[in-house]
Amino acid sequence: xxxxxxxxxxxxxxxxxxxxxxxxxxxxxxxxxxxxxxxxxxxxxxxxxxxxxxxxxxxxxxxxxxxxxxxxxxxxxxxxxxxxxxxxxxxxxxxxxxxxxxxxxxxxxxxxxxxxxxxxxxxxxxxxxxxxxxxxxxxxxxxxxxxxxxxxxxxxxxxxxxxxxxxxxxxxxxxxxxxxxxxxxxxxxxxxxxxxxxxxxxxxxxxxxxxxxxxxxxxxxxxxxxxxxxxxxxxxxxxxxxxxxxxxxxxxxxxxxxxxxxxxxxxxxxxxxxxxxxxxxxxxxxxxxxxxxxxxxxxxxxxxxxxxxxxxxxxxxxxxxxxxxxxxxxxxxxxxxxxxxxxxxxxxxxxxxxxxxxxxxxxxxxxxxxxxxxxxxxxxxxxxxxxxxxxxxxxxxxxxxxxxxxxxxxxxxxxxxxxxxxxxxxxxxxxxxxxxxxxxxxxxxxxxxxxxxxxxxxxxxxxxxxxxxxxxxxxxxxxxxxxxxxxxxxxxxxxxxxxxxxxxxxxxxxxxxxxxxxxxxxxxxxxxxxxxxxxxxxxxxxxxxx
Amino acid sequence: xxxxxxxxxxxxxxxxxxxxxxxxxxxxxxxxxxxxxxxxxxxxxxxxxxxxxxxxxxxxxxxxxxxxxxxxxxxxxxxxxxxxxxxxxxxxxxxxxxxxxxxxxxxxxxxxxxxxxxxxxxxxxx
Numbered sequence: 001x002x003x004x005x006x007x008x009x010x011x012x013x014x015x016x017x018x019x020x021x022x023x024x025x026x027x028x029x030x031x032x033x034x035x036x037x038x039x040x041x042x043x044x045x046x047x048x049x050x051x052x053x054x055x056x057x058x059x060x061x062x063x064x065x066x067x068x069x070x071x072x073x074x075x076x077x078x079x080x081x082x083x084x085x086x087x088x089x090x091x092x093x094x095x096x097x098x099x100x101x102x103x104x105x106x107x108x109x110x111x112x113x114x115x116x117x118x119x120x121x122x123x124x125x126x127x128x129x130x131x132x133x134x135x136x137x138x139x140x141x142x143x144x145x146x147x148x149x150x151x152x153x154x155x156x157x158x159x160x161x162x163x164x165x166x167x168x169x170x171x172x173x174x175x176x177x178x179x180x181x182x183x184x185x186x187x188x189x190x191x192x193x194x195x196x197x198x199x200x201x202x203x204x205x206x207x208x209x210x211x212x213x214x215x216x217x218x219x220x221x222x223x224x225x226x227x228x229x230x231x232x233x234x235x236x237x238x239x240x241x242x243x244x245x246x247x248x249x250x251x252x253x254x255x256x257x258x259x260x261x262x263x264x265x266x267x268x269x270x271x272x273x274x275x276x277x278x279x280x281x282x283x284x285x286x287x288x289x290x291x292x293x294x295x296x297x298x299x300x301x302x303x304x305x306x307x308x309x310x311x312x313x314x315x316x317x318x319x320x321x322x323x324x325x326x327x328x329x330x331x332x333x334x335x336x337x338x339x340x341x342x343x344x345x346x347x348x349x350x351x352x353x354x355x356x357x358x359x360x361x362x363x364x365x366x367x368x369x370x371x372x373x374x375x376x377x378x379x380x381x382x383x384x385x386x387x388x389x390x391x392x393x394x395x396x397x398x399x400x401x402x403x404x405x406x407x408x409x410x411x412x413x414x415x416x417x418x419x420x421x422x423x424x425x426x427x428x429x430x431x432x433x434x435x436x437x438x439x440x441x442x443x444x445x446x447x448x449x450x451x452x453x454x455x456x457x458x459x460x461x462x463x464x465x466x467x468x469x470x471x472x473x474x475x476x477x478x479x480x481x482x483x484x485x486x487x488x489x490x491x492x493x494x495x496x497x498x499x500x501x502x503x504x505x506x507x508x509x510x511x512x513x514x515x516x517x518x519x520x521x522x523x524x525x526x527x528x529x530x531x532x533x534x535x536x537x538x539x540x541x542x543x544x545x546x
Numbered sequence: 547x548x549x550x551x552x553x554x555x556x557x558x559x560x561x562x563x564x565x566x567x568x569x570x571x572x573x574x575x576x577x578x579x580x581x582x583x584x585x586x587x588x589x590x591x592x593x594x595x596x597x598x599x600x601x602x603x604x605x606x607x608x609x610x611x612x613x614x615x616x617x618x619x620x621x622x623x624x625x626x627x628x629x630x631x632x633x634x635x636x637x638x639x640x641x642x643x644x645x646x647x648x649x650x651x652x653x654x655x656x657x658x659x660x661x662x663x664x665x666x667x668x669x670x671x672x
Contacts, residue, residue: 339600339627342627342646343556343559343627343646344558345648346559346562346627346646346647346648347556347558347559347562347648348648349647349648349649350559350562350566350648350649350650351558351562352648353648353649353650354562354565354566354569357569373648376648377648377649380647380648380649384645
């Protein structure tokens with residue numbers, strides 16, 4: 001066999017060194033290949049068109065090694081392609097592992113449910129993540145045994161998609177940055193945007209036929225295709241999502257069904273591959289755990305708050321107990337002193353009256369004895385008030401008819417009102433609920449107000465009314481005969497102060513104190529144009545406090 | 547003349563009651579403690595008793611219960627410096643309750659009212 005001698009080759013493979021421009025495949029950055037022949041052949045020549053033509057010429061030359069060389073060259077190229085493909089696969093996996101690591105770090109470091117959800121849904125939809133168009137998160141309501149739409153992310157129209165994706169691209173944010181941005185600026189807006197869909201995304205957990213419940217039961221993702229014509233999916237559910245292909249990802253932490261994610265390509269309609277499904281499946285485990293942990297943390301926080309509140313209440317009750325003990329002590333001391341004084345006072349007053357009875361009007365000592373009688377009576381009245389005050393420290397409440405309460409108070413002042421030509425008009429409300437009060441103390445308070453109103457005046461009219469207002473019955477006493485200045489009004493409710501208009505003593509202040517202890521507000525309004533209105537709000541429920 | 551028994555641990559108060567009620571036309575006996583009162587109740591008959599509640603270390607309520615049990619036809623008026631006893635169930639056994647005061651008008655009126663009621667009941671054969 002004749003072998004044609006080839007002296008000139010088109011490619012530069014036969015030269016030890018070349019200069020830039022000799023090989024069309026060597027450019028800037030490949031300078032070291034110019035002087036390294038073996039590397040140049042392996043990296044560049046094998047793929048070069050000139051080299052291929054040289055190989056054809058070599059084969060045609062009839063050289064016995066030419067077929068062998070062709071076989072080796074072809075196998076080398078196949079292996080190189082294979083290695084390249086493996087390298088690409090490895091790169092993809094490296095990126096995926098890096099992405100999952102980043103995601104895992106963020107998820108593991110957060111106990112804020114909204115932050116976790118933001119990260120999860122951003123990861124599914126971000127181009128740097130799994131690149132799906134939309135994601136819906138359904139969370140398990142364990143009490144109602146349902147999965148319910150909680151949050152969604154993604155565009156609702158192609159126009160919105162273009163705008164959002166452009167923004168994201170120009171922002172050049174990493175996953176954490178994107179999720180933080182979502183949490184800060186878009187979470188509420190997205191929730192509102194998808195409100196109509198989220199409200200209707202309800203799946204009974206025990207509906208074994210439903211594709212989402214099934215994904216949870218089988219603990220694996222399901223790629224739903226042809227959604228509008230499936231037996232295991234309600235057509236309304238498919239219509240709600242508006243796509244015929246979507247991915248269902250169950251979220252399971254330990255053996256607890258936390259929720260599910262539905263992801264789709266609503267805008268691009270890009271095919272969801274098996275590879276997409278497997279990648280996202282890996283990611284759902286840390287998400288489920290993070291959601292479970294954040295939910296538990298939220299619940300723990302709620303319990304901690306409750307505990308803190310309970311502690312506060314306990315502290316308040318302890319303080320109240322101490323106050324009550326102090327008040328009880330004050331009450332006992334007051335009562336003891338008052339009773340110790342009362343007996344000698346009674347003897348002084350009693351004997352003074354006896355002497356007075358037997359003293360003729362002409363006796364000059366009669367004035368002195370009368371003074372003793374008067375002063376002793378006044379002291380007895382003060383003692384009576386002090387004793388009433390110490391009694392008032394501990395009200396005994398029960399349910400009473402508010403009209404009966406007012407009528408009882410009116411009976412107490414009737415005699416005095418008639419003597420001073422005063423008219424008390426009672427406008428009793430009809431069908432009033434019972435009020436929770438200390439009857440004795442409250443009657444005393446109303447009587448005090450009426451007496452203060454009548455005190456020192458003649459020919460007047462007082463209007464008293466009862467009527468329901470929410471959880472209360474208001475007792476209103478309107479006195480149109482008096483005008484009080486601001487100072488007089490303040491003095492009226494302060495113990496042991498005297499106003500020229502309303503007399504002196506403890507009465508009104510004591511009334512307010514008694515009502516305060518029952519958590520019953522007494523409001524007094526005295527406008528400059530005249531008249532005084534007293535309003536007492538009596539609770540209709542044990543716990544009703546204004 | 548109606549016979550009254552006044553029981554109070556304060557000598558001056560016993561004297562005051564005695565003077566005032568005698569002036570009103572009653573025959574008044576006094577006792578300073580429960581034992582003395584029981585003794586007098588055993589020796590004489592009375593139309594009405596006026597009892598103080600706080601008798602040093604004793605309780606007028608105890609004496610009231612004894613009278614109600616043994617002399618159920620004799621009315622009792624409790625007279626005390628403590629208005630709070632008005633709400634005490636055990637004091638409800640008494641026919642009346644008066645808060646002590648230097649002005650004995652209320653006590654006198656109550657004595658008259660209770661005695662009148664007693665005579666009316668007796669006349670009615672109750």
